[in-house]
Amino acid sequence: MPSRSVTFTGIQFENPFLLSSAPPTESENNILRAFDAGWGGVVTKTIGLHPVVNVVGAKAKFMRTSADDSYVSMKKRPGAALHSSWNWELISDKAIDWWIPRIQRIKAAHPTKVLIASIMAGSGNDKELRNWQLLAQAVQENGADGIECNFSCPHMDRKDMGSNIGKDEGLCSVVTEAVKEVATIPVWTKLTPATRDMVVEAAACFRGGADAMVSSNTFPSLPIIDPETLEFEINVDGFVSSGGLGGPAILPMALANMAKMTQAFPDKAFSGIGGVSDFAQALSYFLLGAGTVQVCTSAMLDSAIGPHVIQRLNAGLDAFLERNADKGWKSVEDFRGIRRDRVVLQSQIRRPAGEEYEGGYEHVEGYAAPDRADVAS
Secondary structure: OOOOOEEEOOEEEOOOEEEOOOHHHOOHHHHHHHHHHOOOEEEOOOEOOOOOOOOOOOOEEEEEEOOOOOOOEOOOOOOOEEEEEEEOOOOOOOOHHHHHHHHHHHHHHOOOOEEEEEEOOOOOOHHHHHHHHHHHHHHHHOOOOEEEEEOOOOOOOOOOOOHHHHOOHHHHHHHHHHHHHHOOOOEEEEOOOOOOOHHHHHHHHHHOOOOEEEEOOOEEEOOOEOOOOOOEOOOEOOEOOOEEEEOHHHHHHHHHHHHHHHHHOOOOEEEEEOOOOOHHHHHHHHHHOOOEEEEOHHHHOOOOOOHHHHHHHHHHHHHHHHHOHHHOOOOHHHOOOOOHHHOOOHHHOOOOOOOOOOOOOOOOOOOOOOOHHHHHO
């Protein structure tokens, strides 16, 4: 019989769809609602040892666009469709002591659901590495099924946190190794796209012992400037800093990063994030080799935790397996990665036949080809 369930990093999920670490998973109530709605897993809002303080006013907004003018704006307009989300929200403003009893209660209420605890500390010295270990031990001792190390937040105040770790292969390896020293549950590392080649950082995390890569967090970006007021559409006292772009706009870029990593490490585990609102987008991740997918933007716009989104994802998976029953496909694992090898260098894409094509180079390097009229004379 067809099955939605997957085994990912040794953890059994009733379906491969997770709410990612983001505003939808910032509270006990939201996580409980998410599990009640049918999500197979939830990654908590990133937990630190100490509280953080967010900017004044809005922390996240959504950008929309319209077909007639392609104008992208945070303003709500009739007929406009979702383009992306933008946020400059930091990690959870609740410290580890607040989270511990809530992790216990969530797991008691939903023992068969998967709760992954996202954690973050600093880097660069033994004290900060020990902080990673303290966080890992706290969440696993209180019921978390796995750990997601946040190496990817694009706008932390501290230079030794978030994406500043994820852009440094040495720190990626050292921090992952420190967490793995104390972890008794699977450890995932969430990477940033704000680096030259995510394969380099993924390799470093795997060397440190990571069980899976999560790709990827939001893309560093700025909000749009309003052409009427000449102000950024989201700002505090007229000022703005780089934030994170998510949602449909990042799907093709996120898929490109996923393909690079799954090709580099075909036997490793990957969880995909970016632009998923329906099964069609999740399918692209599965076909490239991801074993699970995570969702944020579309869930935020659907009662905060996406009850209709998870219904669509589960129904889409069921229908896909039914349509392909003749192939013998009964689960995600049966078709996972089957399009990964279709992504090749452009030089491997077929070119027009004939002697005139020289792979982008002149026939004799450094010299122009002779004029045909001169040759004829």
